[in-house]
Amino acid sequence: MDKQKVDPYKPNPNLPWCPKCEGHTEYEYGGDTAPVDVCTICGWKVFDVKKKNYTTTLNYITATLVSISTLLVIYAIMANDWIPLIVIPGSIPILYMVYYFKIYQPTQIREKFLAWAKERNYREN
């Protein structure tokens, strides 16, 4: 019951934030297939404000893609078999989805959180 004492509309980057309710609302475990916490008011996935290594994620994805592509090209040259290269354009939609859900969307929500927090005189350290 300690959570009740915390003002959900006071910006706190250590608390998950609901982008729909625009507040640090109560949340519960709501993952069917993946571990996610959802807002008990609206059911949206709450946003973990602390998690912000999106650039690292992007670099990791790029490095992985470049490595795989390089290996495929080396294999294609060695084996004179260019069919595996169709994997490269085929992976673009997957990469786009990873980018969208892991980087673009969290960045948008984070900006929304910061704007919301700024209205409440919160300054990011």
Ligand SMILES: [Zn+2]
């Ligand atoms: Zn909510």
